[in-house]
Amino acid sequence: MANAENNERPLGIHDLRPARGANRAKIRKGRGEASKGKTAGRGTKGTKARTKVPHGFEGGQVPLQRRLPKLKGFSNALFKTTYQVVNLDKLSELFPEGGDVTVETLVARGAVRKNQPVKVLGTGDVSVALNVRAHAFSASAKDKITEAGGSVTEL
Numbered sequence: 306m307a308n309a310e311n312n313e314r315p316l317g318i319h320d321l322r323p324a325r326g327a328n329r330a331k332i333r334k335g336r337g338e339a340s341k342g343k344t345a346g347r348g349t350k351g352t353k354a355r356t357k358v359p360h361g362f363e364g365g366q367v368p369l370q371r372r373l374p375k376l377k378g379f380s381n382a383l384f385k386t387t388y389q390v391v392n393l394d395k396l397s398e399l400f401p402e403g404g405d406v407t408v409e410t411l412v413a414r415g416a417v418r419k420n421q422p423v424k425v426l427g428t429g430d431v432s433v434a435l436n437v438r439a440h441a442f443s444a445s446a447k448d449k450i451t452e453a454g455g456s457v458t459e460l
Contacts, residue, residue: 388441389417393449394429396437403433408440408460431455 335345347354352364361368391411399414400406412419425437427445434454442450447457 386422388422388424390424390426391416391439392426392428393431393446396425396435397429397431397433400435401433403435403455406435406437406439408438425450 332341334341336342344354352358352362361370363369395416396406399411399416408417408423411417411423417423422440424441424443425439425446426443427449431449431453435450436456436458437450438458438460440460442457442459450457
């Protein structure tokens with residue numbers, strides 16, 4: 306009953322307030338001279354202090370989109386042939402008994418995609434005779450296939 310004697314009431318949740326100075330009002334720039342108006346953080350004069358500056362404006366310098374070339378020109382990259390690559394170790398894995406290796410058999414066994422040129426590269430070794438028909442061969446692949454007793458035919 307000490308509170309009743311001192312005429313104090315209990316502290317309620319509605320009595321809680323932030324400390325004095327903890328909350329400050331947001332500064333509303335550009336809303337009159339009495340409240341941080343005037344230049345509103347843009348400095349004095351100049352293009353950036355004004356409104357309606359076009360996006361990407363470079364102060365009279367020729368803009369980037371006009372400095373870069375409009376057309377790309379000519380390139381032979383569109384006409385290059387990209388080969389499906391098959392290495393000799395993959396061939397020896399797919400054809401352990403030897404025999405004829407064609408693009409169609411490679412497509413059937415999932416080594417390459419259909420309707421695209423195939424190139425055989427010389428990574429790995431071949432121990433059986435393979436008769437390989439493909440669009441291109443590396444020099445080491447040709448040597449290793451012929452040394453194993455096979456043949457090489459370019460399409």
